[in-house]
Amino acid sequence: MKLLTHNMLSSNIKGAANGFPLRIEVEKATEKQVELNAGFLRNVFPIIEWKALVDAAQLPEVADSSMLDSDNFLNKFHNALLELHLEKDALVCPETARRFPVSQGIPNMLLLEDEV
Amino acid sequence: MLYNVLRVIRCFYQSQHACSVLTIAHSLRQSGIFSTMREVNIKGASGLCTLVSDGQSEIPQSVSDSENMGKSFFSVQSTPEIEKKYVHHVYDAIAPHFSSTRFAKWPKVATFLSSLPSGSLVLDAGCGNGKYLGLNPDCFFIGCDISAPLIKICADRGHEVLVADAINLPYRTDFGDAAISIAVLHHLSTEIRRKRAIEELVRVVKKGGLVLITVWAVEQEDRSLLAKWTPLSEKYVEEWIGPGSPLARSPSSLPLESIPENEDNGSRDHIEDSMEKMHETPHLTSESKYDSLSLKHEKNTKNQQEYFVPWHLPYHRAEVSGASACALANGLAKKDDKKGAVVYNRYYHVFSEGELERLASGIDNAVIVDQFYDKSNWCIILEKIL
Numbered sequence: 435m436k437l438l439t440h441n442m443l444s445s446n447i448k449g450a451a452n453g454f455p456l457r458i459e460v461e462k463a464t465e466k467q468v469e470l471n472a473g474f475l476r477n478v479f480p481i482i483e484w485k486a487l488v489d490a491a492q493l494p495e496v497a498d499s500s501m502l503d504s505d506n507f508l509n510k511f512h513n514a515l516l517e518l519h520l521e522k523d524a525l526v527c528p529e530t531a532r533r534f535p536v537s538q539g540i541p542n543m544l545l546l547e548d549e550v
Numbered sequence: 551m552l553y554n555v556l557r558v559i560r561c562f563y564q565s566q567h568a569c570s571v572l573t574i575a576h577s578l579r580q581s582g583i584f585s586t587m588r589e590v591n592i593k594g595a596s597g598l599c600t601l602v603s604d605g606q607s608e609i610p611q612s613v614s615d616s617e618n619m620g621k622s623f624f625s626v627q628s629t630p631e632i633e634k635k636y637v638h639h640v641y642d643a644i645a646p647h648f649s650s651t652r653f654a655k656w657p658k659v660a661t662f663l664s665s666l667p668s669g670s671l672v673l674d675a676g677c678g679n680g681k682y683l684g685l686n687p688d689c690f691f692i693g694c695d696i697s698a699p700l701i702k703i704c705a706d707r708g709h710e711v712l713v714a715d716a717i718n719l720p721y722r723t724d725f726g727d728a729a730i731s732i733a734v735l736h737h738l739s740t741e742i743r744r745k746r747a748i749e750e751l752v753r754v755v756k757k758g759g760l761v762l763i764t765v766w767a768v769e770q771e772d773r774s775l776l777a778k779w780t781p782l783s784e785k786y787v788e789e790w791i792g793p794g795s796p797l798a799r800s801p802s803s804l805p806l807e808s809i810p811e812n813e814d815n816g817s818r819d820h821i822e823d824s825m826e827k828m829h830e831t832p833h834l835t836s837e838s839k840y841d842s843l844s845l846k847h848e849k850n851t852k853n854q855q856e857y858f859v860p861w862h863l864p865y866h867r868a869e870v871s872g873a874s875a876c877a878l879a880n881g882l883a884k885k886d887d888k889k890g891a892v893v894y895n896r897y898y899h900v901f902s903e904g905e906l907e908r909l910a911s912g913i914d915n916a917v918i919v920d921q922f923y924d925k926s927n928w929c930i931i932l933e934k935i936l
Contacts, residue, residue, distance in 0.1 A: 435710070435712070436710055438690070438692075438710070439692055439710055439712065442692070442721050442722055442725045442726075443712075443720050443721065443722075444720055444721060444722050445720065446718050446719075446720050453720075454722055471669060471688070471690075473668050473669035473688070474668075474669035474670075474671075474688075474689070474690055475669075476669065477667075477669035477670065477671070477727070478669070478671055478690075481671075481724070481725055481756065483722075516690075534720075538702070538705060539705060540698075540701055540702070540705050540711060540712055540713060541712040541713070542698065542712070542713040543694075543712055543713060543714040543715075543720035544696070544713055544714065544715055545627075545715070545718065547628060550625050550627035550628055550718065
């Protein structure tokens with residue numbers, strides 16, 4: 435699971451008014467090289483919840499779109515968003531503490547019968 | 551339905567990355583959003599019907615508490631029994647075989663994806679074996695499907711995917727640039743759920759974002775295919791939707807019409823596979839075959855939209871997957887020795903002309919920008935306006 439996906443995932447369990455962002459408990463993480471696509475990074479930047487990404491990776495605390503002109507920042511953003519790969523961990527709902535497992539890099543966000 | 555890890559993955563840490571990973575891990579612990587690394591144990595969920603890969607079977611246990619039964623019966627997000635048994639479990643059991651037949655890219659979908667602006671984020675809800683993920687190399691795709699085995703196939707191909715329910719997408723609102731739902735909604739057994747799935751697709755794209763939906767049509771180009779399907783009575787479908795229905799507890803009492811055994815059985819596989827491919831490949835020119843049987847069937851099925859559509863899983867495939875043993879034991883599948891295959895039934899609600907349009911029109915924050923019929927599918931493109 436990439437941090438781009440984590441930035442989109444929200445716990446939709448019954449009883450949670452705001453299930454974003456999910457707290458990450460990492461057990462295994464790797465890095466996978468991904469070709470940098472500046473157009474995609476520029477397009478997706480406005481929709482990214484920066485604090486959630488910062489908390490999950492090493493990035494400057496504050497960012498604005500003008501920083502995308504810097505190759506250095508672009509590379510850091512790209513690395514954090516797309517190259518960090520969480521293989522095994524748990525995503526924890528910030529309100530209900532319900533744990534969604536990530537195994538072999540795949541999050542399972544399915545809810546149980548009594549959770550919908 | 552929880553995803554069970556079926557095998558251990560060996561993780562190779564390359565030396566040049568080991569340092570950065572450790573650095574990140576250290577800062578993660580410090581930042582507070584990450585807890586100390588520890589083993590995460592996920593227990594199997596009780597009360598759910600699961601066909602586990604080691605061949606054990608669990609008979610579906612309806613929610614016994616009447617209060618819960620009432621709650622889940624009325625919740626649009628609660629999965630009806632007919633979908634659990636005749637969609638989810640079937641795809642889980644046939645995943646590798648199914649995936650091997652899903653390779654042709656439907657031109658209409660390819661055109662839609664290729665025409666998206668470069669750098670778009672595309673969400674594929676019900677992505678199956680990931681056929682369309684990455685189709686446009688200038689876009690980034692995130693796929694989800696309710697079938698963990700199918701998602702595993704996607705992940706093995708390097709796609710970014712997760713296991714999720716299209717009725718309840720675990721995504722923030724307004725995130726994607728586009729969303730696609732290719733041959734998915736016809737597996738939802740109530741209108742409310744079908745509409746909800748469309749609403750979810752619209753919700754997760756940003757304003758101005760596009761949504762492409764395709765579903766199987768009542769109006770099949772090759773009418774003779776309908777004769778291979780098992781029509782379901784309305785009463786039958788109704789009884790299957792509630793989690794506490796008696797049919798859910800005694801699958802052996804299915805009032806299911808058996809698939810007629812006749813002389814052309816030998817060609818059934820080919821016809822079924824070609825029917826599958828017809829919905830997905832462009833090259834088949836189908837001339838309607840009108841014989842007396844088809845015409846009679848056509849009259850009877852004019853208003854018929856609920857069907858079981860068979861899937862023949864060859865014995866050697868069934869042995870590999872292991873899930874077929876319990877499917878046979880549960881009565882979910884039958885053996886066909888003549889064809890050497892385990893026969894599964896998949897539930898379909900095929901769409902009539904205008905039905906998809908009617909469903910989509912009821913959604914306030916989206917407009918229909920295109921709709922068409924192509925290769926026995928009804929298709930629609932929506933744009934989110936608010």
